[in-house]
Amino acid sequence: MDTTRNERLTAWMKEHGHSSASLADAVNSAMERFAGRPGGHDGASVRAWKSGRIRWPNTATRKGLEAVTGLPSTDLGFVPRGGAKSTTAPNQEDPDMKRRTLIGGLAATAATAAAVPGIAPRRIGNTDVERLQRRFTEIIASDHRHGGQLNIEKRAAALADEALNLQNSGSATQRVRSNLYAAAAAFRSSAMWAAIDGRRYEDAQEHMREAQALAEMSGDQAIKFRIWSHAGSMYRHMGRPSDAFAANDVARGLHITRRDPMFASLGLARQAAIHGAAQERTGVRRAFDQAQTAMDRADAQASRPVWLVAFYDQAELDSLALSAYLALGDYQTAEAHAHRCLSSLRPHMVRSQAITQTRLAHAQLAQGDVDAAVDAAMKVPTAAATQHARVSRMLNEFGAALRATAPGNSTVKSWTEHTAAWRASA
Missing domain, CATH: 1.10.260 (434 Repressor (Amino-terminal Domain))
Structure with a gap:
């Protein structure tokens, strides 16, 4: 044979x-x-x-x-x-039958347009793709302002469906169809991230599977990277470092990381954060050093996707370092990265600022600097403190640690009054 x-x-x-x-x-x-x-x-x-x-x-x-x-x-x-x-x-x-496409474990529905005798099909073109890309930019902006909100997740998922529905509405070149799949994958990946950020992990995994399917149909390396990199972050937040490493390795193995050091840097920075969750101190240091080196040699003028340009910079690298060293219990190094992150965060990164302030408060409290810790925590905006699931959880943990660390300190009363005011104004 x-x-x-x-x-x-x-x-x-x-x-x-x-x-x-x-x-x-x-x-x-x-x-x-x-x-x-x-x-x-x-x-x-x-x-x-x-x-x-x-x-x-x-x-x-x-x-x-x-x-x-x-x-x-x-x-x-x-x-x-x-x-x-x-x-x-x-x-x-059957040219009139809807075909189901599953890639990476989930079905993404893509239907071919049925021909209507005597009526020319609508032509789908780049203007349709550009309109969707503008909506994607709006989703990215909403995520950085608010993060984790269910309405962002639902809006992104609806826009993914809209991009797929365009596949049904007329004829298009293969390039345009690939771009529509990429747009749908991008929206699904944003829905996935909103669910991760809101700690709705079952929903996030559903979005992930569909996003992976759409990304495969598009052939877009950048959006594949985003989805698998998000998956690594999701599993890290779920306390599953082995799965996080596996997912992030898929992202880091894509050839776009060899083409553009900025993608390589992000993959390495998130790898370092996973090492932190896994309590692997040497892995943290090594991966962050490599991430910094890759970022330093990246071409600042290179054309990159809006989602990457909008958030990944030195501040985000320090934010991931803060997360890793906080998980390791190296509070002094974590605090240093928190200050570096806050000093260079761009104004639109409202959600990131709230997360960083909260982590800074944890790092300072763990070092016994109660007053500075409470001051940092009080700088978190009310909207983030009460409406962002991840921030709310971290602040609740901060309050519990504060009461356990300094039960007789006057700052405990100040913090209690402050959080009561948050809840009243929410």
């Missing part, structure tokens, strides 16, 4: 960050969408496809693979029995 290795499938998996197990899961989920029950594949099944031991999977499996990858089976290196061409690509079966 000819068992020539399937290099095309192997190359596709490497490019898109799939292990044998993750591709099996994605195909199983795709099969469930159109067959009503999941497939039974595992890592061994995928290894059989890669090795060439299975050269032409059954029809249901081929449909699942084509849904996941967006490619005909023959383009994935599979060889039809008798030399026949694959005919299972969803848009070849």
Whole structure:
């Protein structure tokens, strides 16, 4: 039996960050969408496809693979029995049928437009893409002002659906369609981040899976990086450092990090924060040194996505360092990074300023500087203190630590009165 290795499938998996197990899961989920029950594949099944031991999977499996990858089976290196061409690509079966595309474990619905006799289809162009990109900029601005709000999450998810609906509304070039998928993925990733920031982790994981699907269809490396990097942050906040490392490694493995040191720097900075959560002091220092080096050699004039330009700079690097060293219990170093971050934060980073002030208060209290800690905590705006889930939780923890650390200190009463005023004005 000819068992020539399937290099095309192997190359596709490497490019898109799939292990044998993750591709099996994605195909199983795709099969469930159109067959009503999941497939039974595992890592061994995928290894059989890669090795060439299975050269032409059954029809249901081929449909699942084509849904996941967006490619005909023959383009994935599979060889039809008798030399026949694959005919299972969803848009070849029925041009009027909605096709389901699942990539990375979740379905993203993409329907081809039905032709209406005698009526020319609308032409979708760059102006439609540019309009969506302007709306994305608005979402980014709202996130940096407020962060974590359910209305931001819902608005971003609705805009993702709007971008997908455009796929139905007329004809377009492949480039425009790819840009629409990228826009939908960008909106979903913002919905994902809003849910993470609001500690709505189940919702965040749902958005993540759909964002991953859309990003794969778009082929946009930058948005793939954003989604996987967000996933790393999500698992870090959930207290799952092993999963956080795995997700962040996917982001750092994309070739965009080799093309642009700024992406490499962000990936390394978030890796360092995960090392902090995992109590790996050496890993923290090494990753931050590498992140700083990468940032220093990045071209400041290079063209980058609005979401990256809007937040990643020296202040954000120090913010991630603050988080890492706080988790390690190195409060003096954490405080130094907090002051550096606050000194260079841009005015629109309202949410980040509130988080940094709160972390600074924790670092100062842990060093016994009660007055300075309470002063820092009181600088957090009322809106963030009462409406941002992550900030509210950290401030509640600060209050508990303050009462335990300095039960007889007059600042405890001041803090209690201050938080009562927050709640009254919220």
